Amino acid sequence: MKPAAALRDAALAALVAFGLFAPLVGLRTEVAEGGLALRGRWDDVAWLCLLAFLGRFALMALAGRRLHVSVPAWLHRASRYAVPCCLGLVVVLPWLPFVERYELDLGILVLTYVMLGWGLNIVVGLAGLLDLGYVAFYAVGAYSYALLSLSFGLSFWVCLPLAGILAAFAGVLLGFPVLRLRGDYLAIVTLAFGEIIRVVLTNWVSLTGGPNGLSGIPRPGLFGLAFTSEEGGFADFFGLEYDPVHRVIFLYYLILGLALLTNWVTLRLRRQPLGRAWEALREDEIACRALGINVTVTKLTAFAIGAMFAGFAGSFFATRQAFISPESFTFIESAIILAIVVLGGMGSQLGVAIAALLLIGGTELFRDLAEWRMLIFGAAMVVIMVVRPRGLVGTRTPSIALGERRAIGGNYVSEGH
Amino acid sequence: MILDVENLTMRFGGLTAVHAVSFQARRGEITALIGPNGAGKTTVFNCITGFYRPSEGRLTLHAAQGPVALQKLPGHRIARAGVARSFQNIRLFPGMTVLENLLVAQHNRLMAATGWGIGAVLGLSRYPAAEAAAVQLARHWLEATQLLARADDPAGALPYGAQRRLEIARAMCTEPALLCLDEPAAGLNPRESDELAALLLRIRAQGTSILLIEHDMGVVMRISDRVVVLDHGRKIADGPPAEVRADPKVIAAYLGDGDEDEAA
Amino acid sequence: MAYALQQLINGVSLGMIYGLIAVGYTMVYGIIGMINFAHGDVFMVGAFVSLITVLLLGIGGGAAGPGALLLVLLAAMAVTALYGWTVERVAYRPLRGSFRLAPLISAIGMSILLQNYVQVAQGARVKPTGTLVPGGVTLMQSEGFNVQFSYVQMLICVVTLGVLAGFTLLVTRTPLGRAMRACEQDRKMAALLGIDTDRIISLTFVIGAALAAVAGCMYLLRYGVIDFYIGFLAGVKAFTAAVLGGIGSLPGAVLGGLLIGLIETFWSAYFSAQYKDVAAFSILILTLVFMPTGLLGRQEVEKV
Structure with missing residues (x-):
């Protein structure tokens, strides 16, 4: 494109930026004596307009030479070695010299989202059912564990499967009425379902503690060994000096184990008739019916299994925080998990893990800029979608092959309905 | 006999797409369902394969384990009973x-x-x-x-x-015991049509009965054992290919003059 | 009886606001088949621009004259329309014709972005303006209960009906409206016939955002307090209205908005105010499950 045209375009962008930012950034409303007052911040507006000008100009200049991003192909070939290496790194992480309490906590957070992403990947990535209320099952798992352990004194290891079953049951309950819906409609109904669960959790004070939530949720032990400084605790039993980090390390391995379980089950199911039926459902539901596949049951199993893993993750969340409240289960959480799945590349386990690391670990870098964190998160979602609408790993690996397994290009794979 | 269609009627709101059609598909034969565009062929197919529930009539599949009333079964059960189908606009799992x-x-x-x-x-x-x-x-x-x-x-x-x-x-x-194909030769070149015909004959030789909707009369006349002709949702002829081809009602339907009395 | 009448007035004026937002959802869905997830936040931006204009004109805290209010309305519509245009241009247009989930994720990202942008730019605290249009008419009095039809509510009804009438004329009587309807029926064919579909889609977003700005302005006048988070719930409820009325249908959106407003108001008045959002969400689920085409929507036949 000619420089003159690019300049004109960039000037136009700056003008639009002025129109956008002048009222909302340039004039800040502040609570003052006797009402609200405005404070001008015109330097910020000037900077933003300049940024828009330069950004647009750079885009126009680059438009002719489209940068070829060859990450996925490279990633795919390297993944054979990269996956075991990464896994090894993740396993030994707690013992690395530079890893402190903060890094471990961050690791636990990222792994929780990896697990949630993998769980939702079954529903969205494999079965092609767009679920925007996934956090509801996470909440069901968390509250199940909290209530079971607080009211009946059941241990974490008994509650974990129970929470999974209850969440799976919730998954079927949601799945049943919405079986006929597709695409955006399904997304909206699941969103509404998630919000209903949250409103109920907030208002059913006698059971859930309402907005104050539940606290004092018991911590899990390792084969009956509690992570306390008392006699008979973990440290005492092994003759170690008591250190609160022991429990953090234990929690780290617990969520790692749960996440790997999710991954293992998913990978296994993908090579089984059930997993293939999920993918076939994503590709063409009518053809599935004509081949004798019970579409209802197949969809419900996807909902149930996906919800079950969210339930596991939920009870882990409850036991780690020892405190839960409806605040933790807002729509934004569902959106984050869905974003992880879609940005990772639908159906790709590796992509989901990378996306979780990028999104959760990445926004953690902006932790000190609390208000900016979600702003950057939202912008990142838009930018990544515009640049790579198929996600980081846009190819699909066949579940079986006569000869060599070759990745299938994303343009053939359907996105579900 | 593999499939017995009795008095099949399908209405969409006020429109009767298929009107009291009865025919039989015999075991081990290729039965072709032909007719001008809009004659109701695909509707008959969708009833047989469970995508539509017929307004009236009975569809009986005489499978190995005994007769099955297809019109009562949900879609996926029909495939399990032994009816497989293809689609006019191909429906594969492309990815x-x-x-x-x-x-x-x-x-x-x-x-x-x-x-x-x-x-x-x-x-x-x-x-x-x-x-x-x-x-x-x-x-x-x-x-x-x-x-x-x-x-x-x-x-x-x-x-x-x-x-x-x-x-x-x-x-x-x-x-399947019965294979239902909705215009399998559509869009194929002559060589591919020939190969298709050979494939269908081979499937028949293996013991699967075939019900076929087809516009390519060359293929139909060559491989069908029996031809059923629909026009405006009614059956107008039924018999071996040679006989049907000579039927004046069929010729009229294809040439378009039997329409006057029904057009209103 | 008097109490019910009061709820009816409240419900209708609330429903008008939902209806205005719902029109934006339904137009965009009709023309490009996507849920513009960020539309609720565009409404929120409209409310903020109204607030800022009110403060600029120095009419905060006191009664505002009709001229000033008109100015506020026009400023909000202009700026918000620019936001609508930009959202489409930046987040949706590059994704047109690509993978179907991508625009939805992009829209969710846009919604998060707008929300947090306003939070950063304007602060997280709620913004009270006080009553801008005080007073009203007492319609009837019984057992010490006054049925009030406030001037704000009248204003909402009059402005909404006026804007919707203008909008209906635009869609049914102008070449632009004809082009929009053509794109809605068959975008490819419209493009083949020489309609600049990109421009029409842009205009759809602009008009939808302008209507949302009217809703935002009315919301500000009615409640006198806004924050950066009002877009989410209002958005979901307006979307419910659009679905209930039959998505793609413009009169349906307004009808749906009125119904949702009435149901929500009566639900809070007679059952439980805490669970009023559950009412809206349940209606959404029930409508989609049992009546996916809504009240005035077109029937879709599954093609095999």
Whole structure:
């Protein structure tokens, strides 16, 4: 494109930026004596307009030479070695010299989202059912564990499967009425379902503690060994000096184990008739019916299994925080998990893990800029979608092959309905 | 006899698309369903294969295990009873490989072998043997449809003619008693049509009965044992190809003059 | 009886606001088949621009004259329309014709972005303006209960009906409206016939955002307090209204908005105010499950 045209375009962008930012950034409303007052911040507006000008100009200049991003192909070939290496790194992480309490906590957070992403990947990535209320099952798992352990004194290891079953049951309950819906409609109904669960959790004070939530949720032990400084605790039993980090390390391995379980089950199911039926459902539901596949049951199993893993993750969340409240289960959480799945590349386990690391670990870098964190998160979602609408790993690996397994290009794979 | 259609009527709101049609498809034969555009052929098909519920009438499949009333079954049960179909606008699983398409078709058998999913995850099942058998069956139909070399390619990447053949192969992997094909020759070139005709004859020779909607009269007259002609939702002729071809009512329907009295 | 009448007035004026937002959802869905997830936040931006204009004109805290209010309305519509245009241009247009989930994720990202942008730019605290249009008419009095039809509510009804009438004329009587309807029926065919579909889609977003700005302005006048988070709930409820009325149908959106407003108001008045959002969400689920085409929507037949 000619420089003159690019300049004109960039000037136009700056003008639009002025129109956008002048009222909302340039004039800040502040609570003052006797009402609200405005404070001008015109330097910020000037900077933003300049940024828009330069950004647009750079885009126009680059438009002719489209940068070829060859990450996925490279990633795919390297993944054979990269996956075991990464896994090894993740396993030994707690013992690395530079890893402190903060890094471990961050690791636990990222792994929780990896697990949630993998769980939702079954529903969205494999079965092609767009679920925007996934956090509801996470909440069901968390509250199940909290209530079971607080009211009946059941241990974490008994509650974990129970929470999974209850969440799976919730998954079927949601799945049943919405079986006929597709695409955006399904997304909206699941969103509404998630919000209903949250409103109920907030208002059913006698059971859930309402907005104050539940606290004092018991911590899990390792084969009956509690992570306390008392006699008979973990440290005492092994003759170690008591250190609160022991429990953090234990929690780290617990969520790692749960996440790997999710991954293992998913990978296994993908090579089984059930997993293939999920993918076939994503590709063409009518053809599935004509081949004798019970579409209802197949969809419900996807909902149930996906919800079950969210339930596991939920009870882990409850036991780690020892405190839960409806605040933790807002729509934004569902959106984050869905974003992880879609940005990772639908159906790709590796992509989901990378996306979780990028999104959760990445926004953690902006932790000190609390208000900016979600702003950057939202912008990142838009930018990544515009640049790579198929996600980081846009190819699909066949579940079986006569000869060599070759990745299938994303343009053939359907996105579900 | 494999399929008995009695008095089939299908109404959409005020429109009667199929009006009291009765015909039979005989076991081990190829029965063709022909008629001008809008005659109700695909509607009859959709009733037989469970995509529509007929307003009236009975559809009986005389399967190996005894007669089955198709009009009472939900869609996926019809396939299990032994009716497989293809679609006028091809419906493959485009992002899955050719082989995967054929394994999805054997879902119910494989699912039973995995102990409905649970056993398979734990690795406690007869699944590997069942899968090997399924791959064997898939290989057989891939050879029959000349698709073996493309088994590991995504179905969406196949050329049009190959996609049509794959759809037939996929239907055959359900091991049906009755194969229903909706315009399988549409869009094929003459050589591909010939190959299709040979394939259908081979399927018939293996003991599967075929019900066929087709516009390509060359194919129909060459391979059909029996032809049923529909026009404006009613059956106007039924018999061997030679007889039907000479029927004045059929000629009139295709040339378009029997329309005057019904056009109102 | 008097109490019910009061709820009816409240419900209708609330429903008008939902209806205005719902029109934006339904137009965009009709023309490009996507849920513009960020539309609720565009409404929120409209409310903020109204607030800022009110403060600029120095009419905060006191009664505002009709001229000033008109100015506020026009400023909000202009700026918000620019936001609508930009959202489409930046987040949706590059994704047109690509993978179907991508625009939805992009829209969710846009919604998060707008929300947090306003939070950063304007602060997280709620913004009270006080009553801008005080007073009203007492319609009837019984057992010490006054049925009030406030001037704000009258204003909402009059402005909404006026804007919707203008909008209906635009869609049914102008070449632009004809082009929009053509794109809605068949975008490819419209493009083949020489309609600049990109421009029409842009205009759809602009008009939808302008209507949302009217809703935002009315919301500000009615409640006198806004924050950066009002877009989410209002958005979901307006979307419910669009679905209930039959998505793609413009009169349906307004009808749906009125129904949702009435149901919500009566639900809070007679059952439980805490669970009023559950009412809206349940209606959404029930409508989609049992009546996916809504009240005035077109029937879709599954093609095999």
